[in-house]
Amino acid sequence: MPKLKNDLMSISAFSKLSRVPRKTLIFYDQIGLFKPAFVAANGYRYYTRSQFDTIGVIYIFKELGMSLEDIREYLERRSPVSTLALLRKQEEVVQLQIAKLTLARQMITQRADNIEHSLNVDTSRRVVIHQERKPLLRSYRVHESRRELNEELWDDFQERLQKENAPAGYPAGAIIGKEDLLRRDGDMISYMFSFLTTQHHEQEYMPEGYYLVSYTRADYEDTERIYPQIFEYMEKHHYVVKGDAYEEFLQDEVVMKHPEDYLVRVMVHIEEPAKS
The missing domain is CATH 3.20.80.10 (Regulatory factor, effector binding domain)
Structure with missing residues (x-):
């Protein structure tokens, strides 16, 4: 996602556009899963538009049954090779779910x-x-x-x-x-x-x-x-x-x-x- 001027947005704005509840974003920050790009002196959380990609991946993996701990570990160690392996594995999970549905x-x-x-x-x-x-x-x-x-x-x-x-x-x-x-x-x-x-x-x-x-x-x-x-x-x-x-x-x-x-x-x- 391209870098935009005034890229930072409030947690409320990020929550609205990402459709992830504000309380969920705060919880993800507290457990170290998904942290804001910047925290002001007054404690306000701010996110960048590029973080939509990451929150999107978290949402998909969570919907597919991955635990938050497994998602956190993946994000900490992510690389092209590990991401490819995980995506292929989740592709199989999706295919199985499609067959069942x-x-x-x-x-x-x-x-x-x-x-x-x-x-x-x-x-x-x-x-x-x-x-x-x-x-x-x-x-x-x-x-x-x-x-x-x-x-x-x-x-x-x-x-x-x-x-x-x-x-x-x-x-x-x-x-x-x-x-x-x-x-x-x-x-x-x-x-x-x-x-x-x-x-x-x-x-x-x-x-x-x-x-x-x-x-x-x-x-x-x-x-x-x-x-x-x-x-x-x-x-x-x-x-x-x-x-x-x-x-x-x-x-x-x-x-x-x-x-x-x-x-x-x-x-x-x-x-x-x-x-x-």
């Missing part, structure tokens, strides 16, 4: 969209839609009744979500395999899944195609009761199973007080329906 926003948007969609759902109707391919994170393969899922699967999937920097409570669903659907069995779980783009695991997808969509009110362990109705509907309309079924709760414990009132959406991947 991106997924937090995605979770919020996904939940909001699900709730908004659920407000107009008629659980007595079934529809066929064309679904674009959607990226997802998938658990390891299992073949277990939804009532007997082991804790190891749940814990492992939560660890996978954490590795992807997904926030706690990220929406998760269940996949019913094609082979079980062909046997008219809606109870056996093949995978847990969440809709997200992965960075640390193999990227899986919900395939593009046609899906028979059904809804029902049920607790987490009771969704299999909708499958007999789905199989009957598919037989009546001559729909053919092409792939897996994806279960996703649009209204869960975040929205509803009573588990029996949760709303689940089941999407069965089917062959393209014959045109009538």
Whole structure:
């Protein structure tokens, strides 16, 4: 920053322009973190415009979680090499925070969209839609009744979500395999899944195609009761199973007080329906 005439400014003026509270500036002076350029005989503190650069760095590092002591030590020993190393390290911190915030926003948007969609759902109707391919994170393969899922699967999937920097409570669903659907069995779980783009695991997808969509009110362990109705509907309309079924709760414990009132959406991947 260029040197200007009458460069000194009062603590009040510096506080206003830097948006750092006056009390904070006094505290920083007292602990030796950031001192004024000049202190008058009457004790008034004065700062220079060039000090905006330093207070800006202090603000950024503090926002990124550095302690005031670590910032003070850095400022006392700063050099091009140490500054470069610290900036690269903080760059990684920022990237991680961006990744976490991106997924937090995605979770919020996904939940909001699900709730908004659920407000107009008629659980007595079934529809066929064309679904674009959607990226997802998938658990390891299992073949277990939804009532007997082991804790190891749940814990492992939560660890996978954490590795992807997904926030706690990220929406998760269940996949019913094609082979079980062909046997008219809606109870056996093949995978847990969440809709997200992965960075640390193999990227899986919900395939593009046609899906028979059904809804029902049920607790987490009771969704299999909708499958007999789905199989009957598919037989009546001559729909053919092409792939897996994806279960996703649009209204869960975040929205509803009573588990029996949760709303689940089941999407069965089917062959393209014959045109009538």
